[in-house]
Amino acid sequence: DYQGAQFMTKYDPNSLLYISKAMDLFDIGNGYSSMVEGLQRVRCPIMVIGVQSDILFPVWQQRELAKLLHQAGNEAVTYFELNSIYGHDTFLLDLNGVGTGIKGFLETVLKENGNGKKKRDKHHFL
Numbered sequence: 001d002y003q004g005a006q007f008m009t010k011y012d013p014n015s016l017l018y019i020s021k022a023m024d025l026f027d028i029g030n031g032y033s034s035m036v037e038g039l040q041r042v043r044c045p046i047m048v049i050g051v052q053s054d055i056l057f058p059v060w061q062q063r064e065l066a067k068l069l070h071q072a073g074n075e076a077v078t079y080f081e082l083n084s085i086y087g088h089d090t091f092l093l094d095l096n097g098v099g100t101g102i103k104g105f106l107e108t109v110l111k112e113n114g115n116g117k118k119k120r121d122k123h124h125f126l
Contacts, residue, residue, distance in 0.1 A: 037072070039071075039072035045076035050062030
């Protein structure tokens with residue numbers, strides 16, 4: 001109860017509206033001929049997590065993002081999909097599932113890249 005009360009006194013509910021609008025307006029392909037061209041700038045290892053019950057960021061969009069990153073030339077793309085009842089809140093409520101995916105991703109990146117100077121040559125799906 002204390003944390004909830006503290007949150008309510010410090011949180012501006014309008015901030016969620018601004019964040020939501022910014023997400024709706026963001027287009028990584030803006031200023032480029034395509035989204036793939038815009039994604040060519042992303043050269044680091046990246047993990048995309050999809051949750052089957054997420055309606056804010058549908059799982060099909062997460063799959064598509066991983067595919068487009070790979071098409072853009074990023075060979076260090078890992079896609080991880082969770083079957084969870086918690087939807088978009090899965091990252092807050094399913095710590096074991098999300099943690100397992102992130103742990104595997106970080107261990108793989110560290111093993112394959114070590115100091116970060118080597119490139120991965122596979123598209124990984126966990």
